[in-house]
Amino acid sequence: MSENNAKRRPIIIGVTGGSGSGKTTVSRAMFEALDGHSLLMVEEDSYYKNQDHLPMEERVKANYDHPDAFDTDLLIEQLQDLLEWKTIEKPVYDYVEHTRSQQVVLEEPREVIIVEGILVLNDPRVRDLMDIKIFVDTDDDIRLLRRIQRDMEERGRSLESVITQYTSTVKPMYHQFIEPTKRYADIIVPEGGENQVAIDILVTKVRDIIRNNQEFTNED
Template sequence: MSESKKHPRPIIIGVTGGSGSGKTSVSRAIFDQLHGHSLMMLQEDSYYKSQDDVPFEERTKVNYDHPNAFDTDLLIEQLEDLLKWKTIEIPVYDYAAHTRSKEVVVQEPREVIIVEGILALNDARLRDLMDIKIFVDTDDDIRIIRRIQRDIEERGRTLQSVIDQYLKTVKPMYHQFIEPTKRYADIIVPEGGENQVAIDLLVTKVRDIIRKNEA
């Protein structure tokens, strides 16, 4: 008997939203509440394209909020492998070198796969693999405040550099590529991880799908 026949199809949950929206908090809250099930998180950020053939100075100018920055084909290919209960090797991105590192993370398939990223709902091929599509909707002013706090405290950035990047790429890319994907969401969650009612409803829905798959 093949692996695919031994197991029900894994459930894929897509979680998207702008930078600082709280999508990671929502993903983590779902993850933490689904006790007794095997779960994994797949970060879209792991799939930034390799830039080994690009000079370093050019790499630093890449717009990481644009769809072209991501190797979406590889993400889709690996998700399809996980759906067939095949182990994958997740790329590891080296942010200091602005390219993919030589390392990979070996990931075995799980019952529930949470795909989280700013453009998780941007590609129709990716959306078609998902059982539940979530858009975390948070006001621009709250998102920029969170981004400033994170980048200064965790990444050693200056206030001015964070503001400049936000105005130059983050905000325009959000309105051009991320916010329009809200129309594809099954559920829109305002205020991210603080919305406990929405998270409880999502967890209940996932458990219901798992029960049906196992029946």
Template sequence: MTDATTAKPIVIGVTGGTASGKTTVSHAIFDHFADDSVLLLAQDAYYNDQSDMTIEQRRAVNYDHPLAFDTPRLIADLKKLLHYQAVEVPVYDYKILNRSDKVIVQQPRDVIILEGILILDDPKLRDLMDIKVFVDTDDDVRVIRRIQRDIRERGRTLDNVIDQYLTTVKPMYHQFVEPTKRYADLIVPEGGQNQVAIDLLVTKVRAILTARGK
């Protein structure tokens, strides 16, 4: 890792609708660098602390609205990482609809990949990013992937997923997520399968690191 006096880490923001392939793209970039040079950070870890709410109250929350996130904490943590300081990242648990009582201590790295549905919505957060990517996958493909994933990995039923999709996920996508596409430097169709876009991003990050003498 680099001396704190030389330069700040590079922040790559990867956004797009639910199940568009943000995590897949982020991991594909991660895999091209040495283990200790890239930090993957998920906006989901920064959903609000809901420990004082009942499970019924948590089920009623709109998780696709910007106010569902503890954005001040995410900004504060990102600023610490930009100063090469370690942070304590909350661990989110979709099954209890809350962060768990654990945190993961993340060491600073030269490249930070921040992925999430609403990372480009807040200008203060957006301004911390060097490269902004929007993963653009058709809505029908995303909803199919989401049904499969949420039943398999997030403890949901088919009815839950469909109901949530129609009441909040879809309208919030059109109101808040899709409009942030205009801030993207790069729009990547079909995220995880788009090897050309991933290679371009890796090349760009390497060029920035090299220019900074890293």
């Protein structure tokens, strides 16, 4: 890594919201709009704790919307490494087996790091690493419908299992842990990926920060 890059701290953008809110869509839209810049996407889901020591019936019953489900210490450690321009070994989560995969993904540090997940604003240690904090706010009914479609099509879940999980853990945890983090957001985006105006404003802001960083480096 060049001496100039070592002096320029990467930008971390946190994007959160309930399951099915459109936070992933917003993150990807920003990622695509910033094409040509040095970008990295870090999904909080990758940091679900390893559960291979538990039988499958226990893994299925786990509350995946509670802060304790995540290895937040590892997420913080790896974000700090990225801020120091160090390569990380990002874990891979297996949704079918309900545990962490044996695989990892080598991720090089980038100028802009988008951290996306349901609880990325919950822990103050993670929040303190962020330059921009975004909350994607979408109605409960819409989020449920999106979750049903996603989990059945992409994760092989049954309709009954999706609804049971939603009513027993997803919705209660949203109101207990996720929705309260809205107060930490710099920007609240209603209706997720459908809100192109908000996405355009966010992209403009990020470009301004990148340009300021580049001007600082050139002056140095």
